[in-house]
Amino acid sequence: xxxxxxxxxxxxxxxxxxxxxxxxxxxxxxxxxxxxxxxxxxxxxxxxxxxxxxxxxxxxxxxxxxxxxxxxxxxxxxxxxxxxxxxxxxxxxxxxxxxxxxxxxxxxxxxxxxxxxxxxxxxxxxxxxxxxxxxxxxxxxxxxxxxxxxxxxxxxxxxxxxxxxxxxxxxxxxxxxxxxxxxxxxxxxxxxxxxxxxxxxxxxxxxxxxxxxxxxxxxxxxxxxxxxxxxxxxxxxxxxxxxxxxxxxxxxxxxxxxxxxxxxxxxxxxxxxxxxxxxxxxxxxxxxxxxxxxxxxxxxxxxxxxxxxxxxxxxxxxxxxxxxxxxxxxxxxxxxxx
Amino acid sequence: xxxxxxxxxxxxxxxxxxxxxxxxxxxxxxxxxxxxxxxxxxxxxxxxxxxxxxxxxxxxxxxxxxx
Ligand SMILES: [Zn+2]
Numbered sequence: 001x002x003x004x005x006x007x008x009x010x011x012x013x014x015x016x017x018x019x020x021x022x023x024x025x026x027x028x029x030x031x032x033x034x035x036x037x038x039x040x041x042x043x044x045x046x047x048x049x050x051x052x053x054x055x056x057x058x059x060x061x062x063x064x065x066x067x068x069x070x071x072x073x074x075x076x077x078x079x080x081x082x083x084x085x086x087x088x089x090x091x092x093x094x095x096x097x098x099x100x101x102x103x104x105x106x107x108x109x110x111x112x113x114x115x116x117x118x119x120x121x122x123x124x125x126x127x128x129x130x131x132x133x134x135x136x137x138x139x140x141x142x143x144x145x146x147x148x149x150x151x152x153x154x155x156x157x158x159x160x161x162x163x164x165x166x167x168x169x170x171x172x173x174x175x176x177x178x179x180x181x182x183x184x185x186x187x188x189x190x191x192x193x194x195x196x197x198x199x200x201x202x203x204x205x206x207x208x209x210x211x212x213x214x215x216x217x218x219x220x221x222x223x224x225x226x227x228x229x230x231x232x233x234x235x236x237x238x239x240x241x242x243x244x245x246x247x248x249x250x251x252x253x254x255x256x257x258x259x260x261x262x263x264x265x266x267x268x269x270x271x272x273x274x275x276x277x278x279x280x281x282x283x284x285x286x287x288x289x290x291x292x293x294x295x296x297x298x299x300x301x302x303x304x305x306x307x308x309x310x311x312x313x314x315x316x317x318x319x320x321x322x323x324x325x326x327x328x329x330x331x332x333x334x335x336x337x338x
Numbered sequence: 339x340x341x342x343x344x345x346x347x348x349x350x351x352x353x354x355x356x357x358x359x360x361x362x363x364x365x366x367x368x369x370x371x372x373x374x375x376x377x378x379x380x381x382x383x384x385x386x387x388x389x390x391x392x393x394x395x396x397x398x399x400x401x402x403x404x405x
Contacts, residue, residue: 036405123405127403128403150405154402156402176370176403180403181404182405187404218400227399229374229397231372338403
């Protein structure tokens with residue numbers, strides 16, 4: 001009996017020894033080291049993917065431990081950046097592969113350098129804007145991008161292959177005005193595992209040269225419901241990202257969400273680059289359900305959130321009081337607005 | 339009427355007549371949704387024209403941003 005590390009995976013005919021050799025040479029970027037990112041990265045590293053890069057802007061908190069499988073109480077106590085805590089744990093899991101953790105707020109100006117030299121990108125971001133930024137860079141550099149997202153007990157996935165399938169921008173033509181996030185409606189661990197199971201399966205197929213179907217899939221693991229749509233017909237020849245005259249709009253500076261520290265006020269202003277009207281009433285309602293003290297008037301919603309005071313305006317602009325760290329302010333914004 | 343939605347049999351109220359009504363019924367207006375009606379993807383600009391009938395097979399996937 002073969003007892004080598006990857007023997008069980010090599011016995012699986014669609015991968016085999018040849019597929020395993022391909023995995024060893026593969027370089028995969030995981031965008032986000034939250035629930036999806038830690039789950040996917042652990043599977044990739046155990047599977048023997050030769051190089052895994054993880055990028056994340058946040059640090060480990062108590063509320064992460066329920067589902068973010070690479071982290072421990074010690075990481076919370078040490079306030080370790082997720083990218084570093086993930087790297088440390090993954091190096092214990094498999095010392096034969098290279099792991100790079102990068103602490104970075106991914107945006108349109110740094111994403112190109114980040115994606116280069118990778119064969120595949122796994123999506124584990126927590127907001128639409130980052131996904132559309134990564135999608136632009138993935139299409140521009142011809143790198144497959146496996147989309148995945150989840151909230152509550154619901155999740156979805158789609159494997160984007162540049163030049164073959166529609167891109168994410170073909171499917172999402174604007175930033176949604178209303179959104180649910182893990183910080184507003186919660187999330188359970190099993191849906192995370194289901195989404196990453198599909199994402200990593202797509203990744204293994206793509207990296208070992210197996211065929212994939214361009215299906216958008218969704219699941220509600222609590223309701224035991226699932227859906228699948230072949231979205232080939234949605235490939236848009238005029239798409240600004242993957243169409244015949246691409247402009248990669250999410251990489252353009254003027255379209256990016258800007259975060260600026262307001263002088264002497266321990267406050268960061270977040271301003272969406274693309275028009276993004278939010279419903280103040282619905283937002284106020286959700287924040288009240290979270291137990292936050294909320295003030296609503298026709299122009300803004302003001303509330304408390306953890307140690308911060310937040311003010312949201314109708315045009316998507318927000319003030320985050322209680323921090324002068326733009327990365328932290330962006331993270332809070334995305335946790336509420338998505 | 340009864341339709342097959344995401345693989346499950348669901349009973350819809352009389353008020354649901356077209357794809358737009360279906361989105362409202364499930365409180366998905368203003369969200370990003372892709373709908374397949376009897377194996378064909380529904381054109382977003384025609385949601386009010388696309389009527390829904392008893393026995394239709396609908397796949398409906400809404401986008402979420404968490405991760
Ligand atoms: Zn496209």
